[in-house]
Amino acid sequence: MTRYFLLTTLYISISSLAFAQKKMEESLYSTYLGDTVRYDVWLPENWSASRKFTTIYSFSYGASDAEFTAQEIRYLNKNHISHTPPTLVVNIKADMDRMGYNYETGGLTQRGLKMLECIEKEIIPSMEHKYKASTFRTYMGQSYGASYGNYLFLNHPELFSGYIIISPERLSPSQPPFDITAKLAQFYGKRTTFYFLAAGAFDMERRTQYTGEIADLVKRLDSVKFNFQYHHLAEAGHNNSTAMALPLALDFIYREYNSYTESQTAGKFSAALQKYQEKVNAVYGISVDRNAYQVYQPFLSHLWQQKDTTGMLEAIDFFITKESGGRQIRDFAYSCSIVGLAEKSMELYKKAINKMLIEEMSTDRGPSTLITCYRELAMNISKDHPREGWDLLQKALAVTIRHKGSIYIDHYPDIYFYLGQFAAENNYKVKEGLNYLLCYANERKDLVNIIHFDFDKIYSTIGKSYLLLKDEKKAKSYLEMAIDLNPENITAKELLNKLSDD
Structure with missing residues (x-):
């Protein structure tokens, strides 16, 4: 049975969000341009005026689409494909004339220079004041916008810390020029900078060749x-x-935010966390997102592998906040049970259950998380409190049935097996548990194997139930069926041996 019990395969954890992802339409009168400049700001789902956020800037030119960028960040984070910190995405509405980049010279027109002053001295300060943008800024551009980004990289290195340069354009072998001076190389040797460059193999030859030439020059700065x-x-x-x-x-661009070597090398949790926080603040100018699964999970994983109870308690104090969702609290409850903090685990499970019942039952994953908490808490207390454990599983069953058919509820019909397994292992309500097992075996026949319990485990548990009910004939039949399917089923072999001895 390959499910449930690896921390790296925890159910998807979605923290409670203060805001939905939102587009803000902004404008300002630029004293440099003598005209109004409009720009859109995409806020991350958990934007708050109490913290700093990294920013990605782009122009409304070519394929650099701010809405797509914001939605891509949301998609990658939500599905745990990769992780970025909560990021502001800014789309400055400007055509080529207002941007003012000149392919022939590699510089900006007078109007373009005024637009750049507007960005540096008006838009960026406004973002920092109104939306709490940090000093870590990334410029993203494609085609003409990419060549504009290279102008910034070569001539205004202090303005951006990250560059996403995609399919830069040139008109001839010498236009635009791309020269890295010794002074510029010295600057980038001292300032943390990320430069990402890409081009499509099916793009025009002049573009792919130009991109390759840029790569040969820029890679020399790697340090x-x-x-x-x-x-x-x-x-x-x-x-x-x-x-x-x-x-x-x-x-x-966010590789340092997603690097958790500190959790493996710094020894004590408090030291590891402090090093990680210092790195994130130094590079990105932001604080650690305490409620992000990808941030807390690497630390949790290391802690329970080391059975570090002191570190686990420190992690709870740091990561569990008033913004923590039920899924996050559950992850810490489960981890506490792994390292042996039984009382703390029970406390957190109850906290997670209350959180979900009060705030999260209308969310996509709230019911599924609640079922998980009921089930895991029931198993943890089953030895000493079988009645309370059984009642918790009954609650899990009720939620499962109520939400059966939801794409996010993958507990049906497995909840029947858990009830039957609980009854057999605790010799509690065995007859009722057997009925659940028989129901599960019937419904299991037409389900995908890899995500449900194997039939040999089902049959051995049914056999054990019959044995507890003194029906040795049926017990033997199911135990033999289990061994026929899996000769290595230890439980079935031990129970059959017991039957033989009796």
Whole structure:
């Protein structure tokens, strides 16, 4: 049976969110341009005025679409594919004339220089004041927008800490120029910077060749401080290169946020956590997202592998906050049971149950998490409190039946097996438990094998139930069926031996 009990395969944890992902339409009168500039800001789902956020800036040009970027971040985080910190995505509405980048010179027109002053001295300060943007800013551009990004990289290195440069354009072998001076190399050797470069293999030859030449120059800067990554996208052309590169780019830009070597090397949990927090703040100018599964899970995993009870209690004090969702609290409850903190585990399970009953039953995953808590808590207390454990499983059954058919409820019909297993292992309500097992065996026949209990385990548990009910003939029949399916079923073999001895 390959489910449930590895921390790395915890049920998907979605923290309670203060805000839905939201688009804000902004405008300001630029004293530099003498005109109004409009831009959209996509807020992350858990935006709050009490914390700092990294920012991705792009122009409304080409395939660099801010809404797509914001939704991609949400998708990657929600499905635990990769993880970025909560990020503001800004889309500045400007055409090529207002951007003002000149392919022939590699510089900006006078109007473009004024637009850049607007970005640096008006838009960025506004973002920092109103939306709590941190000093870690990423510029993303494609095609003309990518070449504009290279202008920023070469001429205004202090403005952005990250660059996502996709399919940069050039008109001739020398236009635009791309030269890295000794002074610029010295600057990037001291300042943490991330430069991601990509182009599609099916793009025009002049673009792919140009991208390769840029890669050869920029990779020479690679150092402890300067981070470089280049992708030649085998299946991409010009227009779809952004869609294919973006997940790779986000993973790269936030690589230090997603690196948890501290949990393995720093010894005590408090020291490991402090090192991780210091790194995240130093690189990204933000605090650690305490309620993000991808942040707390690596620390949890290390703690319960080490059976570190002191570290586990410290982790609870740090990670469990008033914003913690039921799924997160459950993950810590489960981990406490693994390291031997039984009382703390029970306390957290009850807290998670209350949280879900009060706040999360209308969410997609609230009922499923509640069922998990009822089931795991029942198993934890079953030895000393079988009646209370049975009552918890009955509650789990009721929630399962009520929400049967929901795509997020994968507990049906397995809840029947848990009830039957509980009864057999605790010699409590065995006849009732046997009926659940027989029901499960019947419904299990037409289900996918890999996600449900194996039939040899089902039959051995049924056999054990019959043995407790003194029906040796049926017990023997089911135990033999279990061994026929799996000769290595230890439980079935031991029970058959007991029958033989009797």
